[in-house]
Amino acid sequence: MARQIGEVIVDLQNISLRFGGVKALTDISFNIREHEIRSIIGPNGAGKSSMLNVINGVYHPQEGKIIYRGEERRKMEPYEAAGQGFARTFQNIALFKGMSVLDNLMTGRNLKMKATLVEQAFFWGRARNEELEHRKKVEEVIDFLEIQHIRKTPVGRLPYGLQKRVELGRALAAEPNLLLLDEPMAGMNVEEKQDMCRFILDVNDQFGTTIVLIEHDMGVVMDISDRVVVLDYGKKIGDGVPDEVKNNPEVIAAYLGTQH
Amino acid sequence: MFYREAGQFKTSYGADQQILPIRQDRIGMVVLLAVAFLGVPMFASEYWFSAILIPFLIFALAALGLNILTGYAGQLSLGSAAFMAVGAYAAYNFQLRIEGIPILVSFLLGGVVAAGVGILFGLPSLRIKGFYLAVATLAAQFFIVWCLTKFPWLSNNSSSGVISAQKIIIFGHEFNSPQDKYLLVLGIVVVLALAAKNLVRGNVGRSWMAVRDMDVAAEVIGFRIMRTKLTAFAVSSFYCGVAGALYAFCYLGSVEPDGFSLELSFKILFMIIIGGVGSILGSFVGAAFILLLPVLLDVLLPALSETLSLPVDGASISHIQTMIFGALIMFFLIVEPHGLARLWQIAKEKLRLWPFPH
Ligand SMILES: Nc1ncnc2c1ncn2[C@@H]1O[C@H](COP(=O)(O)OP(=O)(O)OP(=O)(O)O)[C@@H](O)[C@H]1O
Ligand SMILES: [Mg+2]
Numbered sequence: 001m002a003r004q005i006g007e008v009i010v011d012l013q014n015i016s017l018r019f020g021g022v023k024a025l026t027d028i029s030f031n032i033r034e035h036e037i038r039s040i041i042g043p044n045g046a047g048k049s050s051m052l053n054v055i056n057g058v059y060h061p062q063e064g065k066i067i068y069r070g071e072e073r074r075k076m077e078p079y080e081a082a083g084q085g086f087a088r089t090f091q092n093i094a095l096f097k098g099m100s101v102l103d104n105l106m107t108g109r110n111l112k113m114k115a116t117l118v119e120q121a122f123f124w125g126r127a128r129n130e131e132l133e134h135r136k137k138v139e140e141v142i143d144f145l146e147i148q149h150i151r152k153t154p155v156g157r158l159p160y161g162l163q164k165r166v167e168l169g170r171a172l173a174a175e176p177n178l179l180l181l182d183e184p185m186a187g188m189n190v191e192e193k194q195d196m197c198r199f200i201l202d203v204n205d206q207f208g209t210t211i212v213l214i215e216h217d218m219g220v221v222m223d224i225s226d227r228v229v230v231l232d233y234g235k236k237i238g239d240g241v242p243d244e245v246k247n248n249p250e251v252i253a254a255y256l257g258t259q260h
Numbered sequence: 261m262f263y264r265e266a267g268q269f270k271t272s273y274g275a276d277q278q279i280l281p282i283r284q285d286r287i288g289m290v291v292l293l294a295v296a297f298l299g300v301p302m303f304a305s306e307y308w309f310s311a312i313l314i315p316f317l318i319f320a321l322a323a324l325g326l327n328i329l330t331g332y333a334g335q336l337s338l339g340s341a342a343f344m345a346v347g348a349y350a351a352y353n354f355q356l357r358i359e360g361i362p363i364l365v366s367f368l369l370g371g372v373v374a375a376g377v378g379i380l381f382g383l384p385s386l387r388i389k390g391f392y393l394a395v396a397t398l399a400a401q402f403f404i405v406w407c408l409t410k411f412p413w414l415s416n417n418s419s420s421g422v423i424s425a426q427k428i429i430i431f432g433h434e435f436n437s438p439q440d441k442y443l444l445v446l447g448i449v450v451v452l453a454l455a456a457k458n459l460v461r462g463n464v465g466r467s468w469m470a471v472r473d474m475d476v477a478a479e480v481i482g483f484r485i486m487r488t489k490l491t492a493f494a495v496s497s498f499y500c501g502v503a504g505a506l507y508a509f510c511y512l513g514s515v516e517p518d519g520f521s522l523e524l525s526f527k528i529l530f531m532i533i534i535g536g537v538g539s540i541l542g543s544f545v546g547a548a549f550i551l552l553l554p555v556l557l558d559v560l561l562p563a564l565s566e567t568l569s570l571p572v573d574g575a576s577i578s579h580i581q582t583m584i585f586g587a588l589i590m591f592f593l594i595v596e597p598h599g600l601a602r603l604w605q606i607a608k609e610k611l612r613l614w615p616f617p618h
Binding site for chain 2: 056058077078079081082083087088090094095096097098099103106107108110111113115117120121122123127130131132135136139170171174
C-alpha cells in the first residue's frame with residue numbers, strides 16, 4: 001500500500017471507566033498511529049464501544065489521560081471532538097430517521113458552515129454559497145459510496161445494509177482525520193460486508209484517514225487491520241499486529257472461553 | 261397537463277435545491293399568491309376578512325412557530341399562547357414608550373422580546389425531555405399570564421391588564437379597514453413563512469431535526485445540543501411573538517392577559533397535530549381546519565337539524581360541535597398521525613405517477 005503509517009496521534013494512557021459499580025474499562029493503554037487501521041476486538045461486553053465513547057468524548061473516564069497530537073486533552077465534549085476531526089458510526093444505527101439521505105450527509109458538513117441565522121432565513125450571502133459548495137462535497141461522498149439512487153430517500157425507508165452505508169457517509173462527509181467505526185458490518189450478508197470492507201480500505205488508502213474499527217468478524221479484522229487491540233472484561237489482554245494477536249494464548253483463551 | 265417532473269432535468273445543484281423543484285408546484289404557488297394578494301381583496305367581504313382570513317393567517321403563523329419547536333426540533337411546548345402574549349404586550353409597549361417608532365419595527369421587536377423569553381423558558385429543555393418539558397412550558401404559560409396581570413406597568417396601568425392596540429400607520433397610510441389589515445398580515449406571514457422554509461432546509465433546520473431524531477449522534481457529528489435547542493426556542497417564540505402582536509393589532513384591537521390562555525396554546529397544538537407535525541404547509545392547513553370547522557358546523561348543524569326537524573337548541577349545537585371536533589382530532593391521530601399535509605404529499609406522489617402507476 002502507498003500510505004505510510006505515521007506517528008502516534010492519539011495516545012490513551014491508563015484509562016479507567018466505571019458506571020456505578022460496573023467497571024467498563026480498567027487501566028487500558030494503547031495508541032493510534034496516523035493513517036493506520038487500528039482494530040479493537042473482544043467478546044460481548046468487553047468494553048469496546050465504551051472505548052470509542054471515551055475517545056470521542058461521549059464518556060469521560062474517571063482515570064487516565066488522553067494525549068492528542070502530543071498534548072494532553074482536557075475533558076472534551078463530543079462536538080469538540082468533532083471539531084478536531086473525529087467522526088464515528090454507531091453499533092446500533094444512529095441516523096436521523098426523519099431526514100433524507102442527502103440531508104443526513106449534509107449534517108456531516110455542519111461544522112464547516114458559517115452562515116448566520118438571518119443569512120439562512122433569507123438564503124442569502126454565505127448561506128446560499130455554502131449550501132451549494134457543501135452539496136458538491138456531499139455528492140462526492142454519494143458517488144464514492146455508490147448511493148446515488150437513494151439520495152432523496154428518507155433513511156427510515158432504507159434496508160439495514162444501506163442504512164449502515166449512509167451512516168458511514170455521514171461520517172465521511174465531515175472529512176474526518178480519525179474515523180471511529182463501531183461494528184460497521186454487523187448483521188450484513190457476505191456481499192454487503194465485502195462492499196463495506198472495500199469502502200473502509202479505500203477511505204484509508206485514498207484520503208489517508210486513520211481508522212479505529214470494532215468488528216466481530218475475525219476474518220475481516222485479521223485481513224484489513226494494521227494493529228489489533230484485544231479487550232476482555234474491560235481489560236486489555238493483547239495488542240499487536242494481527243499475527244501476534246492471533247497466536248496470543250490469552251486471546252485464544254478469551255475467545256474459546258466465551259464464544260464456544 | 262400532467263403533474264410530473266419528466267423532462268425537467270436539474271443541471272445544477274442550485275436548481276435541485278430550489279424550494280419548489282417541480283415546475284407545476286412553482287406555478288401553483290404563484291397562482292396562490294396572486295389570488296391571496298389580488299383576487300381575495302376583490303371579492304372577500306368584511307366579515308371574511310376580519311372573522312376568517314385574518315385570524316387564519318395569524319394562527320397559521322403561531323402554528324408555524326410551534327411547529328419549528330415541536331415538529332422540527334422535537335421539543336413539546338404548551339406555552340405558545342404565552343409567547344404570543346409577550347409579543348403583543350412588547351409591541352404595545354414599544355409603541356407606547358418610544359416616540360415615533362415604526363409599527364413594523366415594534367412587531368419585529370415584539371418577536372425579539374418573545375424570543376428572549378422563549379430562550380429563558382427553554383433552559384429546562386437542556387435537562388428534561390418530552391412530558392416533563394411540556395410541564396415546564398406549562399409553567400411558562402401560567403407565569404407569563406400572571407406577570408402581565410400582576411405588573412400594571414406592562415399594560416400602562418389599565419384595569420386587569422387590558423391593552424388597546426395603537427393605530428397602524430406605515431408611511432403615512434393608516435391600516436384601518438379589514439382589507440388593509442388583511443394585506444398587511446398576509447405580507448408579513450408570507451415573508452416569515454418563506455424564511456421558515458429556508459431555515460428548515462438549511463443548516464439550522466438540519467441541526468433541529470438531528471437533535472430531534474438522535475441527539476447523541478447529533479452531538480457526535482458536531483451540533484451543540486444546548487445551542488440548537490435554544491435556537492429552536494428563540495425562533496419559535498419569535499414567530500409566536502409576531503403572531504401575538506398581529507393578534508392584538510390587526511385582529512382583536514384590544515387584548516387582555518387571560519385571552520392568551522392555556523386553551524389557546526392547546527388550540528395551536530391541535531393545529532399542528534392535525535395539519536402535520538414537522539411541515540410548514542401543515543401549519544397553514546391545520547390552522548384553516550381548526551378555524552373553519554366551527555364556522556362550517558355553525559352553518560351545517562342548524563340546517564341539518566331543521567331538515568330533519570329535530571328539536572335542537574343553540575346550547576346543544578355547541579356541544580355537538582365540540583364532540584365532532586374532538587372525534588375528528590382523534591380520528592386524525594389514529595388514521596394519519598402525520599396530518600393533512602402528509603395526505604397532500606401522498607396524493608402528489610400518486611399524481612406524479614398517474615395514470616401509469618407502475
Ligand atoms: N451507559 C452505560 N451505563 C451503564 N453501563 C454501561 C454503559 N455503557 C456500557 N456499559 C457497560 O459497560 C460494559 C461494556 O460495554 P460496551 O458496550 O462497551 O461493550 P462492547 O465491548 O461494545 O460489547 P458488544 O460487543 O456487545 O457491543 C458492559 O458491562 C455494559 O453493560
Ligand atoms: Mg459495542
